[in-house]
Amino acid sequence: MVPRFLKILTDENISPRVVSFLRGKGLDVIDVKEKGWQGSADRFLMAAAWDENRFILTHDADFGMLAINEGVPCFGIIYLRLKDLKIEKVIGSLNKFLNIEKEISEGTIIILKDRRLRIRPIVR
16 A cells, blocks of 8 residues: 555654644554553554554664564554654655655555665565
8 A cells, every 4th residue: 555545553752743744644543642552562562553454653663673573563664763853854754755656565664764765574
């Protein structure tokens, strides 16, 4: 599916303004803070996302390490690896990502960098 149709679970480090932006774009978003899951183990969040076919949106590299190095089941990860984490920069990067017409499949890690986008399979 193309990015604008992904279902997302936002990690606790994602701003409510970013959650609002994504919902405003029509995405199906579950926010960890709204669910009261702050402080939950990454494995718990990965299982919750897996159960609902959601990509985890995060600033935290630990999700990728769990999926790649430890083989923890993961539907997908969108890792925001930006130098400037100001809300406007995060939203700008996500907006560019949502407008690409590239197929994104289950079991993918997407790394959004300042000037680059990497899409790779989670190899177990």
